[in-house]
Amino acid sequence: MKFSKVDLSDFVSEKKSVKKNSSQRNVCFILLPCVFLGLIACVLGFFLWSSAFFNPQNVKPLSETQASALNSLLDTAYPLNRGQSLKPLPYPIVAADLPVSSGAAILVDASNGCVLFEKNADEIIPPASITKLFVMYIVFKEIENGNLSLDDFVAPPENSWTVNMPSDASLMFLGQGHQVTVRELLSGLAVASGNDAALALAYKISGSTKDFVARMNYEAQALGLQKTHFEEPSGYSEKNLTTARELAEFCRIYINRYPESLSDYHSAREIRYPLEKNLPSWQKSRGDSMAVFQKNTNPLLGKLEGCDGLKTGFIYESGYNLALTAVRDGTRFLSVTMKGPGTGSAQGNFYRVKDGTLLMEWAFDSFADFHPEKTINSQYPVAVPGSKSKFVNLVPAWLNTLTVPHISASTASEDALSVKAEVQIPEFIFGGTKAGSVYGCVQYKLGNTVLETVPLVADRTAEKANLWGQFWGKLVCFRLRKHQR
Structure with a gap:
C-alpha cells in the first residue's frame, strides 16, 4: 500500500498540534493553581495588612x-x-440686673475666664492697694525662676521704715535694722496691705523702686493688659491705673498660676509683726512686745462661705475696691468691684461686703462647673x-x-x-x-x-x-x- 505525501504531512501536523495542545494544558494546569494560590495569598496579605487599621494602638505619640x-x-x-483673656459664655443668657453699689464691677468663672456679669468694667480707675497683687505675682515668678527664696532675708530700705512712711499709709511696721524674710513680707502684703512691704520687696528684687515699677509695667504688657499702668508699687498713687476687667483678668492668671498664694497668704486671718526674731540687737530684749496685731483687710474672710482671698484697696480717687474669690464644690468664682461708695472704712466695708456677697451668692446659685x-x-x-x-x-x-x-x-x-x-x-x-x-x-x-x-x-x-x-x-x-x- 502506498501513502501519499499529503497524508503523511497531515499526520505529522496533527501530531504536532496534539503535542502543543497537551503542552498548553500542562502549563494551564500548573499556572492556574499558582494564580489561585497567588490570589489567596494577596487576599490574605491584604486582610492581614488591613487588619492593622482596626487596631488604634498603632498610633504613635507626638514628638515634643x-x-x-x-x-x-x-x-x-x-x-x-x-x-488667658476673659470671654463671654459659649451660650446666650439674659444679662442679670444686679443692684451692685460699686461704680464698676465684673464677675467671672475663675476656671475658664467666662464673664457672668459686668458693670462699667472698662472704666479706667486707680487700683489702690490691689496693686500689691502685682508685686506678689513678680515675687512668686522670681521664686519660680530660682532667683529668690521664701526664706531669703531682706533688710528693709530706709524709705520703707515706718517713721518715713506717710501717716495714712497701710503698714506692716518695718523698722531700722529689722531682719524679715520674703515669706513674712508676702504676709505683710496680703494681710496688712503694707506699703512698706511693697517697697522692701521692690528693692530686694530690682534694687530701686523705679526699676521695679518698670518690671511691673513690663509684666502687665506681657499679659496683654493694655489699660494697666503703674507709677509706684504700693497702690498709694492715683496715677496707677487699670480697669475692673483687666484686674479680674490678672487675678485669674495670678491665682491659677500660683494657687498657693490663696492658701498660704490671702486666706490668713491675721498677722503679728515685728516679733523678737525680726528685731535688731538693741531691741531684742523687748521680745514680742513690739508686735502689732492686724486682721486681714478682706472683710469677707470668715463671713462668705468658701472665701479664701483676695485683696482690698482704697484711696479717695478710686473709692473702695475689692478683688474677691470663693470656691464651693470645686467651682471658683472671682469678682472685682471698684469705686465702691462709703464715707470711712466702716461704711466702705459695708458696701464691699454687700456687693461681694451679692455677686458670689448669685454666681453659686446660677452656675456650676463641669470638668x-x-x-x-x-x-x-x-x-x-x-x-x-x-x-x-x-x-x-x-x-x-x-x-x-x-x-x-x-x-x-x-x-x-x-x-x-x-x-x-x-x-x-x-x-x-x-x-x-x-x-x-x-x-x-x-x-x-x-x-x-x-x-x-x-x-x-x-x-x-x-x-x-x-x-x-x-x-x-x-x-x-x-x-x-
Missing part, C-alpha cells in the same frame, strides 16, 4: 516638636478659647486609609472647664452633673489629614440644650499616599464600612 507645633497652631486658630477631662478622652484615634499613616489622633481644640447654667435641677451643681458629652467622629478619614484641621466635634448638652461645641482636630499631618496606596486605601475603606455596619 510636633506637640509644640500643634499647640502653637491651635493657639493661633482659637485664641479666645485657649488664651470635661473627667468625661471625655484627651484623644480619639481614627484610621486614615489612602495616606502614608495608618492613624491620626483627633484631639479637642481646647479642654476648658464648662460653666453650666442652673436650668432645671434643684441646684446648679446638680445641673452640672447632668451634662452629657456627645462625641462625633468619622468612621475613617480617606487620603490624609492636616494638623489642626477639624474632622469631628464634642457637643456638651444639658438635656436638649447645647452648651458648647468643641472641634476635634487632627493632631498631625498624614500625607496622601501614591495612586497604588490610594487604591489599597479604597479597599480598606470598603472593609472599614462593612465592619462598622
Whole structure:
C-alpha cells in the first residue's frame, strides 16, 4: 500500500498540534493553581495588612516638636478659647440686673475666664492697694525662676521704715535694722496691705523702686493688659491705673498660676509683726512686745462661705475696691468691684461686703462647673486609609472647664452633673489629614440644650499616599464600612 505525501504531512501536523495542545494544558494546569494560590495569598496579605487599621494602638505619640507645633497652631486658630483673656459664655443668657453699689464691677468663672456679669468694667480707675497683687505675682515668678527664696532675708530700705512712711499709709511696721524674710513680707502684703512691704520687696528684687515699677509695667504688657499702668508699687498713687476687667483678668492668671498664694497668704486671718526674731540687737530684749496685731483687710474672710482671698484697696480717687474669690464644690468664682461708695472704712466695708456677697451668692446659685477631662478622652484615634499613616489622633481644640447654667435641677451643681458629652467622629478619614484641621466635634448638652461645641482636630499631618496606596486605601475603606455596619 502506498501513502501519499499529503497524508503523511497531515499526520505529522496533527501530531504536532496534539503535542502543543497537551503542552498548553500542562502549563494551564500548573499556572492556574499558582494564580489561585497567588490570589489567596494577596487576599490574605491584604486582610492581614488591613487588619492593622482596626487596631488604634498603632498610633504613635507626638514628638515634643510636633506637640509644640500643634499647640502653637491651635493657639493661633482659637485664641479666645485657649488664651488667658476673659470671654463671654459659649451660650446666650439674659444679662442679670444686679443692684451692685460699686461704680464698676465684673464677675467671672475663675476656671475658664467666662464673664457672668459686668458693670462699667472698662472704666479706667486707680487700683489702690490691689496693686500689691502685682508685686506678689513678680515675687512668686522670681521664686519660680530660682532667683529668690521664701526664706531669703531682706533688710528693709530706709524709705520703707515706718517713721518715713506717710501717716495714712497701710503698714506692716518695718523698722531700722529689722531682719524679715520674703515669706513674712508676702504676709505683710496680703494681710496688712503694707506699703512698706511693697517697697522692701521692690528693692530686694530690682534694687530701686523705679526699676521695679518698670518690671511691673513690663509684666502687665506681657499679659496683654493694655489699660494697666503703674507709677509706684504700693497702690498709694492715683496715677496707677487699670480697669475692673483687666484686674479680674490678672487675678485669674495670678491665682491659677500660683494657687498657693490663696492658701498660704490671702486666706490668713491675721498677722503679728515685728516679733523678737525680726528685731535688731538693741531691741531684742523687748521680745514680742513690739508686735502689732492686724486682721486681714478682706472683710469677707470668715463671713462668705468658701472665701479664701483676695485683696482690698482704697484711696479717695478710686473709692473702695475689692478683688474677691470663693470656691464651693470645686467651682471658683472671682469678682472685682471698684469705686465702691462709703464715707470711712466702716461704711466702705459695708458696701464691699454687700456687693461681694451679692455677686458670689448669685454666681453659686446660677452656675456650676463641669470638668470635661473627667468625661471625655484627651484623644480619639481614627484610621486614615489612602495616606502614608495608618492613624491620626483627633484631639479637642481646647479642654476648658464648662460653666453650666442652673436650668432645671434643684441646684446648679446638680445641673452640672447632668451634662452629657456627645462625641462625633468619622468612621475613617480617606487620603490624609492636616494638623489642626477639624474632622469631628464634642457637643456638651444639658438635656436638649447645647452648651458648647468643641472641634476635634487632627493632631498631625498624614500625607496622601501614591495612586497604588490610594487604591489599597479604597479597599480598606470598603472593609472599614462593612465592619462598622
